[in-house]
Amino acid sequence: MASDRRRDSRSWDWDSPQCRAQLDEVFFRRHDYIQAGSTEHREFWAFFDRFQRFKTRKEMSGSGAKEDRRAPGEVRAPRQPEILRTRQSGDLRLPPGSAALPGLHQRQSFGKLAKLRREQKNLPIFQYRDRIVELVRQSPVLVVAGDTGCGKSTQVPQYLLAAGFNHIACTQPRRIACISLAKRVSFESLNQYGSKVGYQIRFETTKTPSTKLLFLTEGLLLRQIQQDRSLSQYQVLIVDEVHERHLHCDFLLGVLRSLLAETPELRLILMSATINIKLFSDYFSGAPVLQVPGRLFPIQVLYQPIPPDEQPSRSEKLDPRPYLRILQGIDQRYPPEERGDLLIFLSGVQEISTVQEACQVLATHTRRWIVLPLHSTLSLAQQDKVFDISPPGVRKCIISTNIAETSVTIDGVRFVVDSGKVKEMSFDPKAKMQRLQEFWISRASSEQRKGRAGRTGPGVCYRLYAESDYDAFAPYPVPEIHRVALDSLILQMKSMSLGDPLSFVFIDPPPAASIQTAVNYLKEQGALDSRSDLTSIGSLLAQLPVDVVIGKIVHTKPCWSFIVSYILKSLKVLHIQ
Template sequence: MRADGAEEPPAKRLKAGPPRRAPPALDERRRRLPVFQARGRLLSRLRSLDCAILIGETGSGKTTQVPQYLYEAGIGRQGIIAVTQPRRVAAISLATRVSDEKKTELGKLVGYTVRFDDLTSDETRIKFLTDGMLLREAIGDPMMQKYSVVILDEAHERTIHTDVLLGVVKAAQKKRRGLGKLPLKVIVMSATMDVDEFSQYFNDAPVLYLQGRQHPIQIFYTKQPQSDYLQAALVTIFQIHQEAPPSQDMLVFLTGQEEIEAMTKTCRDISKQLPDGLPQMVVMPLYASLPYSQQLRVFQPAPKGHRKVILSTNIAETSVTIAGIKFVVDTGMVKAKKYSPEIGLEVLAVQRVSKAQAWQRTGRAGREDSGFCYRLYTELEFERFDKMTIPEIQRCNLASVMLQLLALRIPNVLTFDFMSKPSPDAVKAAIEQLDVLGAVERREGQLVLTPLGRKMAAFPLEPKFSKTILASPKFRCTEEILTIVSLYSVDSVLYNPPSRRDEVQAVRKKFISSEGDHLTLLSLYRAFRKVNGNKTWCKQNFVNGRNMMLASDIRAQLRDICVKLSIPIESSRLDTGNIRRCLAHSLFTNAAELQPDGTYRTVDSQQVVAIHPSSVLFHCQPACVVFNGLLHTNKRYMRDLCVVDADWLYDAAPDYFRRKLRTARN
């Protein structure tokens, strides 16, 4: 339900919600879900179909219940029922919820597989996994023979792995049918109504609609466009806070960690100065790299007389429901990856959400009761938003995708059956990147993986990091490179509360390496191992202990892959020069040199870039650096830097740099 215009103050429109009840028993809660009413009809349709598109409104219960219904009805019992999720946090929390509902230990009947974490057994019949992990499994088994049903959930998010998986699953289904094997049932699930594309892609598969339990939501737009969405969010938060009953919580969508931490501090400071009689404000940040224990706090109810205000990235847009949310404040902004094949660089940039994303955000206010959504943009601006989010496959570096498709032995990656075709330029740039890394070659007119490329595909990593590990024996520093790559395979191991910035800098001084961020993290990890991950030490040094332990587990798994591939594992001990040489040999496409005017330019595309303030090199000006990636805000920032010699870059890829020089001269 919509209410246009935001000129009327919210106090006139707000009513106190019903008192919160204790959650009913799990069985009772399952029966109350809207999907339960449709169970019989849904199963009779799904039993007879090889492929179906299932639209279920937010809150209908489709994700947790449909896999259970299929299992209970004996559909797909011949194999495993796979349920894919775009995010690991969703895969883990959903598997936990379903195993609770089935009254079974997690990892037995119900399990999950995410990158570097597998909690399944021979008994597992309902398996939640990230789409990236199912894709990796398909490399070893393109027909997906152990699965009888594949449910592709949250398909509307159109992550890069989802789009590739759609093609791989479609091919597996066709091949199994052709060979007379056990059919593969495919169910594509989405929360948005715009699914014609999915239906057409799967040969006009029928679309089944599930009624949701969306409560009415009133939407308010701003009268004028907002030049500063953060200021507008702050004003809106305190306007609602002063006028709404204390039991009603708020969810505010922002774009990233730095923004959220700064806003958290501001809200806490302002709330302390508010007059007596107003509810206390409990401000909670929520973003992917936040320590797990702090992420879980957002699910706990606020104390009596307090209001919970959650400041979140788009992590709260789908899958995970936070109870008690009555108000959503939508800034209309998101931080998303954009890849430019012309300059060969991927940047993280803040941009407008799509209409589909805006509706997903709005829906968070109506999960349990009627709600309100404050959109910090005009209705006219909203009408100009893109209808759907541009699929990630059309705005990302495709090097990983091409490597996976070649590992799947796809006869011609250039003609792969993508639902949304990436641009020819992006495909060409990805193949060139793999070529430069030595991963591909042409044989009898066909593009195939080289022996090095096959080894690269064995690692669940970006090609540049796989190459770093494979280059490390030459520099006798595999032990150190495994540590560095593992640390960059988890969300940040550093915890940087803005309110304690000076304290953080003081305790971190002893770990800082003048040679860059990679070696600073290495030194931090060594100290962490020396104290056996002591929790007090982690707290004192502002280290995310859980992510450090996760990095340690990842390191062990990457080391196992090295052993399987017969890669010699040596340590460079205290010789950091070898480590930096190795990084130069794999990150040479991400290199920048200092210019006479004090700026930096990337070596291959001559882009002007700057050192990110979070880097240990921020106040330094080394002559030449390599970096992991770029972040684009008001300027292009290099993140995660290592000091290298320019000569090492040319030694690493002489042909590549000769080609670049020729192009520059022309």
């Protein structure tokens, strides 16, 4: 009897309306990518009927004189292939040689898909789904201030797709975020092997004519605006992580502000976790604001200032001892069977290399750690290693720049070490040179770093500075437009016919002296004439994604053009953006 019940539980009457209704309820709900009653839905069941007829004929021809012991009308489901889990965003892949069902693109077990849907419903932003779609339809601009872990980056684009918006662009400040989000959204929308969700970064794209949702960098969207001033190819633009205040982001917001006045049918969504709500809302004429609470577990904050004898000087490398003590403390306080990885925030690549080398020695000795670096100059394959699941009893130690603050979400992080430092570009107007300098982070960035420890469970944040230092931090980061040379920005503004740069309405205007310095420099280089209009050389330089001086070398020196071309090809190999 028990064996009969097990056999019956594995048998499905595919011709039964109740069975098909149950499948429709699981796979083709109102908010899913493929909805019941749609063309794709009918095509799926038409294919499935043909597949069942083919399977029946094959079994009858292969059985020969063997007796068919199935009950009349009973059709067994095709054998479920083994499902392999890959590291990036938990996507489900079929073994080589197995076939996938068209429309679903893969054979997923009901249990795994149901778990995914439950996780989506448990996200804090799920209860705001209908409200988001309603506000997008009603208002040209929407500001979504969602705390860390609410699910805004992955779910909002899916809500818009389900609501019928077919041409959506979502910008990210970093290329690794474009790729990881595109993969995750493709998986969740059951389009893992399709082309309706894609990404576009410098030197690489998965965009096709059928792409409905595109993740791309802010710089590439600006290039598209140069070619199509109205951005007629998009219905909705999502600018994510606007709190980082990159040069391209601030300029993009200014361009979109004027573009919205010319194309009222275009919709714009601004998203961030630590956004200055009033600043962005007022900039877009009182745009509505939707605040979404996060889903953070309790995080214990421990202030552990670095002793004076371990403070690095200008001529010395970073001392790794404070970081080694934390790894040793975790080994002593938490048993190996308690899972939880460590994320260390450092200011630059050199500091990462120093700490990585010291931690690797400890990892080799204890065999309890896997040490992985994470920064923008690594290849995509190297960056992807941080998403691997470590073996039982072994923790990952990920040593990263601020790329892991918001752009990259690594599941399983329980411990965070915040050095309190970040390296940013700064411009010296007297020397007319840009320098990469180390600065203290802002309180908003500090909270973002702390939040990385509380996404999947209770965590611990070690701050290697005093609480008084934290209280002295600026509330938000200094916008990049206030720190760097504006030569390339002014050149791009001139090529887009945006008028006088001094009269352009930035969200946080740079000093007029910085703009005038950039204009004078472009005149000296021959990119602008005496009336500050674009010259023929300036038009060419505006199309090149390089510095003005390098662009002139490419234009005027054939031999140097070959050298620069070689450098650009090398950058392509390194996937540097």
